[in-house]
Amino acid sequence: MELSQEKVKHVKEWLDKHWTGDHNCPICKSNVWQIVGMVYEIARFTTEPTTAKTVFPIVNIVCQTCAYTMSFNALVIGVVEQQQKQEPVAVPQPHVAANTDARIEERQKQEPVAGGKP
Numbered sequence: 001m002e003l004s005q006e007k008v009k010h011v012k013e014w015l016d017k018h019w020t021g022d023h024n025c026p027i028c029k030s031n032v033w034q035i036v037g038m039v040y041e042i043a044r045f046t047t048e049p050t051t052a053k054t055v056f057p058i059v060n061i062v063c064q065t066c067a068y069t070m071s072f073n074a075l076v077i078g079v080v081e082q083q084q085k086q087e088p089v090a091v092p093q094p095h096v097a098a099n100t101d102a103r104i105e106e107r108q109k110q111e112p113v114a115g116g117k118p
């Protein structure tokens with residue numbers, strides 16, 4: 001999910017408020033960071049055979065010198081609504097719609113079902 005300029009600004013303000021101490025990269029000691037204007041998701045690893053997966057949204061900031069990346073929970077920062085979180089966090093259900101990406105769900109709906117109606 002792309003972050004609007006307003007939400008990128010919110011992330012910056014959140015970091016300014018919560019990131020105390022120096023802002024040096026733990027790898028290269030640079031202090032030039034960039035907020036990535038996207039929300040990514042981290043999925044829970046499982047060996048269970050399931051179409052559902054548990055994910056949580058994250059926002060990344062990247063060191064502009066060495067590319068070290070820090071991740072922050074987008075829900076805690078407040079750039080993803082609780083409702084948006086619950087949608088992708090699928091509980092095991094028999095139908096395939098337990099997908100983590102609404103765009104994928106839309107695409108699946110549009111795809112013809114094999115052996116379906118002519």
Ligand SMILES: [Zn+2]
Pocket residue numbers: 025026027028029030063064065066067068
């Ligand atoms: Zn660095």
